[in-house]
Amino acid sequence: MNKSGVTLSRSDVRRNAVADAAIAEFARTGYHGTPISTVAATARISPAYGAWAAILTAGTRHPNAH
Known part of the structure; x- marks a missing residue:
């Protein structure tokens, strides 16, 4: 829940x-x-799952983005 x-x-x-x-x-x-x-380890996920698409759009699609 958010x-x-x-x-x-x-x-x-x-x-x-x-x-x-x-x-x-x-x-x-x-x-x-x-x-x-490093991002995968910080997020506690497998590096294989850590898609660059999610990371590249993190600043624009993340709910906390300004």
Whole structure:
């Protein structure tokens, strides 16, 4: 469930975790200095599952994006 009381699917929860991890790691080491394995480890998912599409759009599709 998110802040608005909407129940999220497992894929939505996972996508948000990847986006949160990507944003945090990009802030720490920059976009070019952040390997997918680091984002995956921070999000606690398999690197094979950590799709770059989710990471590339993290700043624009994430619910906390400004």
